[in-house]
Amino acid sequence: MPEGMKLVFANSKGGVGKSTLAVHAAVWLRDRGFSTCVLDLDPQRSSAAWIAEVAPDITVHIADTPEECLLKVQIASEQGDLLVMDAPGGLDELTRAAMMMADVALLPITPSILDLRSVQTATNTLRYAQQLNGGRPEGVLILNRMKSRDSISRDLKEAALSLGVTVARTSVRDLQAFRDAPQQGTVVSRMGRRAASSAAEIDALFDELLGTRIRKLQEQMVVNREVGNG
Numbered sequence: 001m002p003e004g005m006k007l008v009f010a011n012s013k014g015g016v017g018k019s020t021l022a023v024h025a026a027v028w029l030r031d032r033g034f035s036t037c038v039l040d041l042d043p044q045r046s047s048a049a050w051i052a053e054v055a056p057d058i059t060v061h062i063a064d065t066p067e068e069c070l071l072k073v074q075i076a077s078e079q080g081d082l083l084v085m086d087a088p089g090g091l092d093e094l095t096r097a098a099m100m101m102a103d104v105a106l107l108p109i110t111p112s113i114l115d116l117r118s119v120q121t122a123t124n125t126l127r128y129a130q131q132l133n134g135g136r137p138e139g140v141l142i143l144n145r146m147k148s149r150d151s152i153s154r155d156l157k158e159a160a161l162s163l164g165v166t167v168a169r170t171s172v173r174d175l176q177a178f179r180d181a182p183q184q185g186t187v188v189s190r191m192g193r194r195a196a197s198s199a200a201e202i203d204a205l206f207d208e209l210l211g212t213r214i215r216k217l218q219e220q221m222v223v224n225r226e227v228g229n230g
Contacts, residue, residue: 005213006073006083008102008137012121014089016108017144019046020178022086025106027055027187028206032214035080039063039072041094046182047086053185066097073101081217091125099129102137106209108144109160111153119156123163140209143171145178170205173197 009022019042026047030036037059040048048060059079061072076083085102087095099105107122109115119141126139141160146153160167172178177188177195184191188198 004077004081004083005104005210005217006085006102007104007106007210008085008087008095008098009106009108010087010091010095010099010122011089011107011109012091012118012125013114016089016110016115017172017178018042018089018108019044019050019086020182021106021108021142021144021172022047022084023050023054023182024187024189024202025206025210026051026058026084027189028202029082029084029210029214030055030058031189034082034214034217036082036084037061037076037080039069039076039083039085039098041069041098042086042088050182050185054187054190064094066093069094069097070101081221082214091121096125096129099126099137100133104209104213105129105137105139106142107139107165108142109156110145111143111147111156116156116159119159119163123165126165139165141165141167142205142209143168145174146171147174168205168209170201170208172201172205175201 009018011018026036026038038047038051039061041063045062048062051058051060061076063069063072085098087098105126109119143156175198177191177198181188188195188202
Protein backbone atom coordinates (compact mmCIF):
# COMPACT_ATOMS: atom_id res chain seq x y z
CA MET A 1 0.00 0.00 0.00
CA PRO A 2 2.76 2.46 -0.87
CA GLU A 3 0.32 5.09 -2.09
CA GLY A 4 -2.41 4.20 0.40
CA MET A 5 -3.10 4.88 4.02
CA LYS A 6 -3.29 2.77 7.16
CA LEU A 7 -5.56 3.72 10.06
CA VAL A 8 -5.78 2.15 13.50
CA PHE A 9 -8.57 2.60 16.04
CA ALA A 10 -7.13 2.01 19.51
CA ASN A 11 -7.52 2.82 23.18
CA SER A 12 -6.23 1.66 26.55
CA LYS A 13 -9.63 0.15 27.40
CA GLY A 14 -12.51 -1.53 25.63
CA GLY A 15 -16.08 -0.37 25.33
CA VAL A 16 -15.29 3.03 23.83
CA GLY A 17 -16.78 2.43 20.38
CA LYS A 18 -13.62 1.41 18.52
CA SER A 19 -15.28 -1.29 16.45
CA THR A 20 -18.30 0.88 15.66
CA LEU A 21 -16.11 3.69 14.36
CA ALA A 22 -13.73 1.31 12.56
CA VAL A 23 -16.56 -0.35 10.64
CA HIS A 24 -18.16 2.98 9.80
CA ALA A 25 -14.78 4.30 8.61
CA ALA A 26 -14.20 1.27 6.38
CA VAL A 27 -17.65 1.55 4.79
CA TRP A 28 -17.34 5.33 4.48
CA LEU A 29 -14.07 4.91 2.55
CA ARG A 30 -15.43 2.04 0.47
CA ASP A 31 -18.50 4.10 -0.49
CA ARG A 32 -16.14 6.78 -1.81
CA GLY A 33 -14.62 4.41 -4.29
CA PHE A 34 -11.57 3.14 -2.42
CA SER A 35 -10.55 -0.48 -2.29
CA THR A 36 -10.58 -0.97 1.48
CA CYS A 37 -9.33 -3.75 3.74
CA VAL A 38 -10.03 -4.32 7.43
CA LEU A 39 -7.63 -5.94 9.89
CA ASP A 40 -9.50 -7.09 13.00
CA LEU A 41 -7.08 -7.48 15.90
CA ASP A 42 -9.73 -7.65 18.62
CA PRO A 43 -10.32 -11.21 19.92
CA GLN A 44 -14.07 -10.59 19.86
CA ARG A 45 -13.93 -10.23 16.05
CA SER A 46 -16.82 -7.76 16.11
CA SER A 47 -15.56 -5.80 13.13
CA ALA A 48 -14.96 -8.92 11.03
CA ALA A 49 -18.49 -10.22 11.61
CA TRP A 50 -20.09 -6.82 11.09
CA ILE A 51 -18.22 -6.09 7.86
CA ALA A 52 -19.21 -9.50 6.49
CA GLU A 53 -22.84 -8.42 6.80
CA VAL A 54 -22.71 -4.81 5.73
CA ALA A 55 -20.00 -4.83 3.03
CA PRO A 56 -18.87 -8.34 2.06
CA ASP A 57 -16.73 -6.89 -0.75
CA ILE A 58 -14.38 -5.41 1.86
CA THR A 59 -11.51 -7.85 2.45
CA VAL A 60 -11.16 -8.75 6.13
CA HIS A 61 -8.04 -10.12 7.82
CA ILE A 62 -7.54 -11.19 11.43
CA ALA A 63 -4.40 -11.43 13.57
CA ASP A 64 -3.62 -12.44 17.15
CA THR A 65 0.09 -11.62 17.48
CA PRO A 66 2.38 -8.76 16.45
CA GLU A 67 4.03 -11.07 13.92
CA GLU A 68 0.68 -11.96 12.35
CA CYS A 69 -0.24 -8.28 12.35
CA LEU A 70 2.87 -7.39 10.36
CA LEU A 71 2.21 -10.18 7.86
CA LYS A 72 -1.46 -9.24 7.39
CA VAL A 73 -0.59 -5.57 6.91
CA GLN A 74 1.83 -6.57 4.16
CA ILE A 75 -0.81 -8.78 2.51
CA ALA A 76 -3.48 -6.08 2.77
CA SER A 77 -1.06 -3.60 1.23
CA GLU A 78 -1.22 -5.60 -1.99
CA GLN A 79 -5.01 -5.88 -1.92
CA GLY A 80 -6.37 -2.41 -1.32
CA ASP A 81 -5.85 1.34 -1.30
CA LEU A 82 -6.68 1.74 2.39
CA LEU A 83 -6.43 -0.36 5.53
CA VAL A 84 -8.53 0.09 8.67
CA MET A 85 -7.26 -1.71 11.79
CA ASP A 86 -9.43 -2.37 14.84
CA ALA A 87 -7.05 -2.90 17.77
CA PRO A 88 -7.98 -4.85 20.91
CA GLY A 89 -9.05 -3.00 24.03
CA GLY A 90 -5.87 -2.27 25.96
CA LEU A 91 -2.40 -1.24 24.92
CA ASP A 92 -0.62 -4.56 24.64
CA GLU A 93 2.09 -5.58 22.17
CA LEU A 94 -0.47 -6.19 19.41
CA THR A 95 -1.89 -2.68 19.70
CA ARG A 96 1.58 -1.17 19.82
CA ALA A 97 2.55 -3.12 16.69
CA ALA A 98 -0.53 -1.79 14.88
CA MET A 99 0.33 1.76 15.93
CA MET A 100 3.86 1.37 14.62
CA MET A 101 2.51 0.40 11.19
CA ALA A 102 -0.25 3.01 11.01
CA ASP A 103 -0.22 6.43 9.40
CA VAL A 104 -3.03 7.68 11.63
CA ALA A 105 -4.08 6.50 15.11
CA LEU A 106 -7.67 7.37 16.01
CA LEU A 107 -8.34 7.12 19.74
CA PRO A 108 -12.04 7.12 20.69
CA ILE A 109 -12.84 8.11 24.27
CA THR A 110 -16.22 8.25 25.99
CA PRO A 111 -17.52 10.42 28.86
CA SER A 112 -16.81 8.15 31.83
CA ILE A 113 -14.52 8.42 34.84
CA LEU A 114 -12.53 5.42 33.61
CA ASP A 115 -11.99 7.05 30.23
CA LEU A 116 -10.85 10.27 31.82
CA ARG A 117 -8.16 8.23 33.57
CA SER A 118 -7.24 6.18 30.51
CA VAL A 119 -6.68 9.08 28.12
CA GLN A 120 -3.21 9.80 29.48
CA THR A 121 -2.13 6.15 29.08
CA ALA A 122 -3.32 6.05 25.49
CA THR A 123 -1.56 9.26 24.55
CA ASN A 124 1.67 8.13 26.22
CA THR A 125 1.62 4.98 24.08
CA LEU A 126 0.97 7.10 21.01
CA ARG A 127 3.94 9.35 21.77
CA TYR A 128 6.18 6.33 22.34
CA ALA A 129 5.26 4.99 18.90
CA GLN A 130 5.91 8.40 17.36
CA GLN A 131 9.36 8.63 18.96
CA LEU A 132 10.33 5.26 17.51
CA ASN A 133 8.75 5.85 14.14
CA GLY A 134 9.77 9.29 12.95
CA GLY A 135 6.64 11.05 14.18
CA ARG A 136 4.15 8.50 12.89
CA PRO A 137 1.37 7.81 13.41
CA GLU A 138 -0.46 11.10 13.64
CA GLY A 139 -2.81 10.81 16.60
CA VAL A 140 -6.33 12.16 16.96
CA LEU A 141 -8.67 11.82 19.93
CA ILE A 142 -12.34 11.29 19.04
CA LEU A 143 -14.93 12.30 21.61
CA ASN A 144 -17.49 9.50 21.27
CA ARG A 145 -20.94 8.84 22.78
CA MET A 146 -21.11 12.40 24.03
CA LYS A 147 -24.04 13.84 25.97
CA SER A 148 -24.42 17.57 25.47
CA ARG A 149 -25.63 18.34 29.00
CA ASP A 150 -23.39 15.87 30.83
CA SER A 151 -20.72 17.38 33.10
CA ILE A 152 -18.43 14.39 32.48
CA SER A 153 -18.66 15.09 28.74
CA ARG A 154 -17.49 18.65 29.39
CA ASP A 155 -14.70 17.39 31.65
CA LEU A 156 -13.62 14.92 28.96
CA LYS A 157 -13.29 17.69 26.40
CA GLU A 158 -11.16 19.75 28.78
CA ALA A 159 -8.97 16.77 29.70
CA ALA A 160 -8.43 15.82 26.06
CA LEU A 161 -7.49 19.34 25.05
CA SER A 162 -4.96 19.57 27.90
CA LEU A 163 -2.93 16.58 26.65
CA GLY A 164 -1.36 18.26 23.65
CA VAL A 165 -2.87 15.75 21.21
CA THR A 166 -5.15 16.78 18.37
CA VAL A 167 -8.82 16.48 19.31
CA ALA A 168 -11.34 16.09 16.49
CA ARG A 169 -13.61 19.12 16.27
CA THR A 170 -16.48 16.81 15.37
CA SER A 171 -17.73 14.72 18.28
CA VAL A 172 -20.15 11.80 18.03
CA ARG A 173 -23.24 11.80 20.20
CA ASP A 174 -24.71 8.86 22.08
CA LEU A 175 -27.54 8.15 19.62
CA GLN A 176 -29.72 5.05 19.42
CA ALA A 177 -28.92 4.43 15.76
CA PHE A 178 -25.33 3.51 16.63
CA ARG A 179 -26.63 0.75 18.94
CA ASP A 180 -29.16 -0.47 16.38
CA ALA A 181 -26.77 -0.62 13.42
CA PRO A 182 -24.76 -3.76 14.38
CA GLN A 183 -27.90 -5.60 15.40
CA GLN A 184 -29.33 -4.90 11.95
CA GLY A 185 -26.10 -5.73 10.14
CA THR A 186 -25.76 -2.26 8.66
CA VAL A 187 -24.27 1.19 9.22
CA VAL A 188 -26.08 4.41 10.03
CA SER A 189 -25.64 5.83 6.52
CA ARG A 190 -27.88 3.03 5.23
CA MET A 191 -30.63 3.27 7.85
CA GLY A 192 -32.64 6.03 6.22
CA ARG A 193 -34.27 9.03 7.82
CA ARG A 194 -34.40 7.59 11.33
CA ALA A 195 -30.59 7.65 11.46
CA ALA A 196 -30.05 10.88 9.54
CA SER A 197 -28.46 12.71 12.48
CA SER A 198 -26.09 9.82 13.20
CA ALA A 199 -25.12 9.52 9.54
CA ALA A 200 -24.44 13.26 9.34
CA GLU A 201 -22.12 13.07 12.36
CA ILE A 202 -20.17 10.14 10.89
CA ASP A 203 -19.84 11.93 7.56
CA ALA A 204 -18.68 15.14 9.25
CA LEU A 205 -16.19 13.28 11.46
CA PHE A 206 -14.48 11.34 8.71
CA ASP A 207 -14.55 14.22 6.27
CA GLU A 208 -12.74 16.28 8.92
CA LEU A 209 -10.20 13.57 9.72
CA LEU A 210 -9.72 11.92 6.34
CA GLY A 211 -11.19 14.16 3.66
CA THR A 212 -8.01 16.06 2.77
CA ARG A 213 -5.95 12.87 2.94
CA ILE A 214 -8.14 10.89 0.60
CA ARG A 215 -8.39 13.74 -1.89
CA LYS A 216 -4.58 13.87 -2.02
CA LEU A 217 -4.52 10.10 -2.34
CA GLN A 218 -6.96 10.23 -5.26
CA GLU A 219 -4.79 12.83 -7.00
CA GLN A 220 -1.67 10.72 -6.50
CA MET A 221 -3.43 7.61 -7.80
CA VAL A 222 -4.43 9.49 -10.96
CA VAL A 223 -0.83 10.66 -11.47
CA ASN A 224 0.49 7.13 -10.94
CA ARG A 225 -1.97 5.72 -13.48
CA GLU A 226 -1.00 8.37 -16.03
CA VAL A 227 2.69 7.58 -15.52
CA GLY A 228 1.96 3.88 -15.87
CA ASN A 229 0.01 4.43 -19.08
CA GLY A 230 2.68 6.73 -20.47
